[in-house]
Amino acid sequence: MEIKIKLNGTMVSDDVPADTLLIDFVRAHGCLSVKRGCETSSCGLCTVLMDDEPVLSCSTLAARANGRSVHTLEGLQEEASEFVGFIADQGAEQCGFCNPGFVMNTIALLRENPDPSDGEILAYLSGNLCRCSGYEGQLRGIRAFLNSRHEEGANHE
Known part of the structure; x- marks a missing residue:
């Protein structure tokens, strides 16, 4: 076909x-x-x-x-590069095998909801399994990225 x-x-x-x-x-x-x-x-x-x-x-x-x-x-490398460093800074990519799935779902989440709560982040990423680091590092990394965006926005006002 x-x-x-x-x-x-x-x-x-x-x-x-x-x-x-x-x-x-x-x-x-x-x-x-x-x-x-x-x-x-x-x-x-x-x-x-x-x-x-x-x-x-x-x-x-x-x-x-x-x-x-x-x-x-x-x-989606350019879009992903905006936040993957924040996740890496939290030690959330130990073996790296699950990272592409997390990144793809984070991109989808941030397109749908540019300012999610911690609960919304965890709910959106719940379908991604990570056997090395759990989910707290990913949550901290995404939260740090969102906080940096808020700080940049505040500095431009």
């Missing part, structure tokens, strides 16, 4: 079997930030943005993305 997906801003077409998963499609096209973890939609490692909404690519058929826009971390 022929599918066309706008992958990180570039139109990509490919002939794939009908049962091809989106994770396999994006990885075959060089997007290696998308990780295979649980393969049961439980860990968040495979999160991509499809039409700006986070989806788990391990449980989404590539055919469902036909004609749609899909972004992986490779296509």
